[in-house]
Amino acid sequence: MRIPDLSTRIAVTGAGIVCSIGRDKAEVWRAIVESRAGIAKLTRFAGETFPTDLAAEVNVELPKGKRLSRTDLLAVIAAKEAISQAGDIPIERAIVSTGTSTGGLLEGEDYYFSRLVRGRRRASASRVLQQPTSGPSDAVASTFKLGGGVISNATACASAGAAIGMAADYLRSRHADVAIAGGSDALCRLTYSGFNVLQAVDPAPCSPFDANRKGITLGEGAGYLVLERWDDAVARGATILAELSGYGASCDAHHPTAPAEDGHGAEAAMRGALAEGRLTPASVDYVNAHGTGTMLNDSAESRAITATLGTDVPVSSSKSYFGHTLGASGAVEAVVTVLALQNQIAPPTLRLRERAPECPLDYIPDTPRPMELANVLSNTFGFGGSNVSLLFRRV
Amino acid sequence: MRIPITGIGVIAPGAIGIEAFRALLASGGSAVAEVDRFDTSGLSAHKAALVRDFKPKDFIPAMKMRRMNTLSRLGVAAAKLAIEDCGAALQPDTGVAIGTAFGPVQTSVEYMQEYAEKGAALAPPQLFAESVANAPGSHIAIEWGLRGFNVTITQRESSALAAAMYAATQLAKGSASAALIGGVEEANEMLFSVLDRIGALAYDGHPGITLGEGGAVLVAGAGTRKPYGWLAGFGIARDATATISNYGRNPVVNVRAMQSAVEDARVDKIDAVYVSMNGAPLCDEVEREALMLFPRAELVRTKQVFGEYAAGGALQIAAALVALDESRYDNVLVNSVSAGGGIVCAVLTKEAA
Numbered sequence: 001m002r003i004p005d006l007s008t009r010i011a012v013t014g015a016g017i018v019c020s021i022g023r024d025k026a027e028v029w030r031a032i033v034e035s036r037a038g039i040a041k042l043t044r045f046a047g048e049t050f051p052t053d054l055a056a057e058v059n060v061e062l063p064k065g066k067r068l069s070r071t072d073l074l075a076v077i078a079a080k081e082a083i084s085q086a087g088d089i090p091i092e093r094a095i096v097s098t099g100t101s102t103g104g105l106l107e108g109e110d111y112y113f114s115r116l117v118r119g120r121r122r123a124s125a126s127r128v129l130q131q132p133t134s135g136p137s138d139a140v141a142s143t144f145k146l147g148g149g150v151i152s153n154a155t156a157c158a159s160a161g162a163a164i165g166m167a168a169d170y171l172r173s174r175h176a177d178v179a180i181a182g183g184s185d186a187l188c189r190l191t192y193s194g195f196n197v198l199q200a201v202d203p204a205p206c207s208p209f210d211a212n213r214k215g216i217t218l219g220e221g222a223g224y225l226v227l228e229r230w231d232d233a234v235a236r237g238a239t240i241l242a243e244l245s246g247y248g249a250s251c252d253a254h255h256p257t258a259p260a261e262d263g264h265g266a267e268a269a270m271r272g273a274l275a276e277g278r279l280t281p282a283s284v285d286y287v288n289a290h291g292t293g294t295m296l297n298d299s300a301e302s303r304a305i306t307a308t309l310g311t312d313v314p315v316s317s318s319k320s321y322f323g324h325t326l327g328a329s330g331a332v333e334a335v336v337t338v339l340a341l342q343n344q345i346a347p348p349t350l351r352l353r354e355r356a357p358e359c360p361l362d363y364i365p366d367t368p369r370p371m372e373l374a375n376v377l378s379n380t381f382g383f384g385g386s387n388v389s390l391l392f393r394r395v
Numbered sequence: 396m397r398i399p400i401t402g403i404g405v406i407a408p409g410a411i412g413i414e415a416f417r418a419l420l421a422s423g424g425s426a427v428a429e430v431d432r433f434d435t436s437g438l439s440a441h442k443a444a445l446v447r448d449f450k451p452k453d454f455i456p457a458m459k460m461r462r463m464n465t466l467s468r469l470g471v472a473a474a475k476l477a478i479e480d481c482g483a484a485l486q487p488d489t490g491v492a493i494g495t496a497f498g499p500v501q502t503s504v505e506y507m508q509e510y511a512e513k514g515a516a517l518a519p520p521q522l523f524a525e526s527v528a529n530a531p532g533s534h535i536a537i538e539w540g541l542r543g544f545n546v547t548i549t550q551r552e553s554s555a556l557a558a559a560m561y562a563a564t565q566l567a568k569g570s571a572s573a574a575l576i577g578g579v580e581e582a583n584e585m586l587f588s589v590l591d592r593i594g595a596l597a598y599d600g601h602p603g604i605t606l607g608e609g610g611a612v613l614v615a616g617a618g619t620r621k622p623y624g625w626l627a628g629f630g631i632a633r634d635a636t637a638t639i640s641n642y643g644r645n646p647v648v649n650v651r652a653m654q655s656a657v658e659d660a661r662v663d664k665i666d667a668v669y670v671s672m673n674g675a676p677l678c679d680e681v682e683r684e685a686l687m688l689f690p691r692a693e694l695v696r697t698k699q700v701f702g703e704y705a706a707g708g709a710l711q712i713a714a715a716l717v718a719l720d721e722s723r724y725d726n727v728l729v730n731s732v733s734a735g736g737g738i739v740c741a742v743l744t745k746e747a748a
Contacts, residue, residue, distance in 0.1 A: 001396045001628050001659055003567040050515050067639055095631065101527060103549075105503065112507045121437055125592040129640060132497060133528060133549040138639045138735035147648065149631035150737040151557050154498060154528035154549040162546050169564050175631055175655070190506055193515040194523030249570070251491065251545035253536040256462070256524045268542065272570065383524070384533025386545045 004172035006276060010244040011233040012392070013089075014226030016081030016182075017335040018074055019322040020056035020219055024081050029339050032347045033368050037321045039205040039217050044187055052201045055187055056219030056323030065139065069104030069130035071222075072139035074328075075184035078222035078335075079140040083180060086226035087238060095148040095176035096141045097167040099159025099183035101327030101382075103133030103152075106188035136184040140224075148176040154327070157290075158249075159183055161330030161380035161388030164225060165247030171229050178232075182224030182331035191326060192218055198257065206293035206324075207351040208317035209302070209359040216292045219323025223331035225338070242338045243393040245375070246279065248272020252385030259296055259381060263304030266290075269387035270308045270377060277391040279375055281309045284391075286346045286371070288337045288378040291317025292324055299358040301379065306361065314371070316364040320350035330380035334390055337378040341394045345370050397625035397660075397747055398563045401618030402481025403713050404473040404577075406610040408444035408701050412476055417717055425700050427605050433584035440596035443582050444607040444702030462521060463534055464502045466495065466579045469610030470531030471538055473706070474575055478539065481618025489617065490543030490571040491532045492562035494554030494578040494707035498528035498547075501583040531579050535612075543571035551733040552671060554578055555611070555708035556741055560629040566616045573617030578707025582608040597674050604673045607702025611709035613716070624719035627726075628660025628742040634681075637736025642678045649685035652738040653728060660742035666724035667693040669715045671732040673703040682732055689728070712741070719745045 015025060020038030022028035031038065042055040062073040075098060083089065108131035114123040134152040141150045149170075153163040160183025167179035195201050195218060202214040225244070233240055249272060252265035259265070274281060287309070290301055305315060318336045325332050340346055345368045352365040378390045403413050409426030410416040419426065426444040435441045446469070451460050454472035463471065470493060478485060506522040524530070529547035536545050544565055548558040555578035562574040587606055590596050597603035615626065630652035634643025657665065668689055672679045686694065697714045698705070705711070708731055715727045722745065730740045 001398070001563060001567055001626065003396055004564060006568060072639075092635070096633075108503065109507055112504060113511065116508070116511055120588050125589050128589055129593065131500075132551070134496075134551050134733075134735060134737075135639070137550070138737070141633055141635075141736065142637070142639045145635045147633050147635045149652075149739070150550065150633045150733075150735065151561075151631075152549045153546060154495075155532075155546045156527045156529050162544075166546075166561055166564075169561075169568065170631070173564060173567075175629065175659075189510065189515065190503060190523070190526060193510055193518050194506070194520070194526065196516060197518055197520045197523060249490075249544035249546070249565075251533075251536045251542050253487075253540050253542050255537070256530065256533050265542065382529070383527050384529045384545065385536065386529060386533070 002173045004169045008172045009230035010168045010171060011228050011230045011240045012225050012242045012244055012338055013228050013233050013238040013240055014082035014086030015241060015335045015338050016078035017223045017332055018058055018077045019221030019332055020058055021322050023060045035366060037350050045189055051196050052203045054217055056217055058220050068139050069107045069135050070186035071100055071104055071184050072135045074186060074222035075136035075140050076143050079180055079224040082224040082226050083144055089178045091145055092147040093177035094146040095170055095179045096137045096146055097151045097163040097179055097181040098137035099153040099163035099327050099330060100133050100136050100185050101156050101159055102185050102188050102191055104130035104135050105190055106186050107131055109189050155386045156382030156384055157326050157329055158380050158382035158386035158388045159327035161390055164334060164390060167227055168244050168247055171227060179227040180224055181227055183328035184222035185220055185326040185328040187220045200294055202293055208291035208293040208320055208349055209298050209356055209363045210352050211354040211356040213293045215294050217323040219325045221325040221328050221332045223335040240395050242341050242395055245393040246273035246277030246391030248389045250387045254385050257383050259300045261300055263300040265385055265387045266301055266304035266381060267307050269389040273389040273391040283375050284309050284313055284377055285373045286376045287313055287315045288333050289315050289317050290379045290381045291319055302359045302361055311361060314346055314362045314364050316347050316349040318347055330388060334378050337376055337392055341373050341376060341392055344373055396567050397627045398566050398615050399622035399625050400613045400615055400716055401620045401622050402477040402614030404476025404612045405713055406446055406449050406469050406473050407710055408446050408607055408609055411448055413480055420714055420717055438588060438591040440591045440598040445582055446609050464499060464525040465581045466499055467531045467534045470579045471534050473577060473610035473612040474535045477612040477614050481614035482620045483618045485539055485617055486572045487540055488543045488571050489541040490565055490574040491535050491541055491545045492558040492576050493532040494548045494558035495528055495580055496551050496554050496704045496707055497586055498549055499526050500586050501581055502526045504585050550737050553731040553733045553737050553739040556731045556739040563626045574615045575612050576615050577612035578709030579610045580608045580704045580707050582606045602674055602676050604675055604703040607705030609706040609710055611706035611713045623716040624743045624745055625747055627744040628656045630656030630740045632738045634736040639735055642734055643736045644681060646681050646684035649738055650688050652740050653688055656740045656742045662726045662742060665689045665692045665726050665728045667695055667727045669695045669697055669711050669729040671730045672696055673698045678732055715743050719743060
């Protein structure tokens with residue numbers, strides 16, 4: 001069995017994103033530098049009663065796609081931007097690796113409700129066929145006729161980070177020549193209700209690391225990166241946006257929904273990424289944090305960052321702009337991290353009014369910070385205690 | 396490099412535990428029977444391969460069991476059997492990779508039923524916690540304190556093989572000392588009725604799949620038992636002629652994936668192929684053509700025994716390992732062809748080199 005060659009450098013040659021603050025990289029980055037969030041009153045489930053009523057919804061015209069769920073279509077939008085930027089890639093050897101937590105659950109819910117009203121014989125099954133979490137990967141592969149393989153990762157909110165790391169490994173072991181790796185998730189009733197019943201949703205727009213934070217704001221979106229072996233990208237004359245230099249994964253083994261309070265799992269993931277990237281902690285210039293805005297995550301992640309990198313490294317949460325995009329977050333935020341490297345600007349944490357005592361780091365409040373960024377980490381953690389950290393390097 | 400498999404735990408249709416599983420395979424019988432767990436009246440199909448004698452309390456303390464859905468119970472019970480079988484405790488850096496084709500469909504249904512009856516704010520949080528596909532992998536990690544990687548792959552028919560490929564890759568690059576690899580699947584009324592509605596299930600001469608379920612976990616890279624076999628190579632591809640909901644039509648792609656796995660394993664012959672054939676005409680027809688690559692290999696159809704999606708596909712891998720352990724073959728290839736075009740295959744060997 002081929003061992004992934006860790007000396008093989010991985011180039012990012014394309015990136016695509018869609019979320020509540022933009023339909024593509026340009027719109028998203030403009031919103032970030034203008035400190036403009038995309039959080040508003042929930043419209044998708046009008047007429048239903050939730051304890052909170054905010055969300056970071058994507059407001060774009062979705063492409064038409066027979067038998068494709070909203071999550072699938074968001075994936076196609078982001079993947080199209082990424083693939084277009086990458087240019088002439090060998091599609092017959094391109095693998096798709098997508099993370100998603102809900103897949104087409106939104107469409108599945110329609111079917112469940114229809115069955116409750118009409119019974120199983122009369123309810124149309126067409127919507128529920130869009131539910132499987134393999135949908136986004138299959139949709140991207142089918143739309144762009146990709147032939148290298150297809151993998152779906154459903155590891156809750158760590159899904160997309162793991163999907164990207166996995167794709168890099170398959171490039172290093174030469175199971176594929178190019179990877180379209182990312183994640184996608186659409187808002188749905190089950191997750192909106194579920195986080196509410198867990199009392200994990202902030203009734204106001206989320207304020208990560210703030211003393212008065214009360215939880216997450218739910219969002220939706222998709223992000224994809226095109227990954228190639230560095231030498232292959234150079235050989236075909238591709239423009240390299242950044243290097244994916246490390247991937248670390250771990251599990252808290254602590255609780256089905258709550259992170260370990262001491263942050264040991266997050267720390268292990270970051271240390272894993274640094275080890276793979278052969279980088280010292282002092283060389284990390286910025287951390288794009290998981291930063292959900294929950295009491296437990298933000299304190300545990302701050303502890304983990306302190307233990308791994310010390311207290312001087314700037315940290316911010318992009319979720320303060322576009323909410324928690326769940327299974328897509330690892331990819332959406334990886335794209336933001338690549339944009340930060342390209343622009344040499346660290347995105348801020350919005351609405352940070354009073355830093356929490358248990359969150360003692362520099363969270364870049366409110367305003368983007370121009371700074372020299374050479375090596376940056378992007379964290380994503382999920383239910384079940386799964387943690388992923390991705391290390392990116394400036395070209 | 397090859398990865399040893401030293402422990403197998405199965406909660407299979409017709410067999411709980413490795414010895415019962417061995418006996419079922421040896422008997423040549425099938426676990427496919429009339430469905431009696433849920434109502435199939437008005438549907439065309441009435442048969443499935445169901446796990447019937449599984450008593451979760453034999454494996455999981457009652458307090459913990461209450462927090463787990465059926466998939467998690469299957470996964471934890473299979474992991475317990477696998478760890479006992481391997482003969483050693485696992486190190487804390489052990490990873491977990493689980494495959495499931497459809498994941499927690501039944502939990503989502505139950506949650507939405509409560510949501511509809513009681514309202515969005517009063518649905519039960521415990522069901523929500525179990526509504527994520529990685530809940531079984533999470534419970535396994537918590538139960539045995541496993542802090543290595545923890546991922547769940549949901550690639551239809553290829554889910555467990557794709558999980559095995561991920562875990563083997565992580566072990567090969569040294570991210571963890573060992574891994575639990577496996578799969579879980581639950582046959583439930585919602586899934587069965589939808590597959591029936593679209594004509595995917597077999598009945599009375601109508602070609603189609605037979606739904607299976609179960610849990611299976613393998614211990615990779617640790618343990619004191621003599622290895623059942625070794626994970627030696629993987630191949631992955633996608634048939635670009637496939638639609639999002641059906642199989643592809645190009646056997647050459649499957650050939651390419653199988654060749655890639657054979658090359659990766661550095662073996663010069665394949666004695667048997669554990670085929671993907673599941674009764675769906677297009678799947679079977681295209682794979683049959685692709686299998687011309689191995690004209691002398693024996694074809695083993697485990698899906699006639701356990702049905703499709705059984706333990707997310709992990710029972711197919713377990714069956715191949717049992718055959719290697721019994722010295723029936725030196726090298727086998729396990730093939731999985733998915734609706735949507737995905738293909739993952741693995742070569743398993745009897746020896747380390």
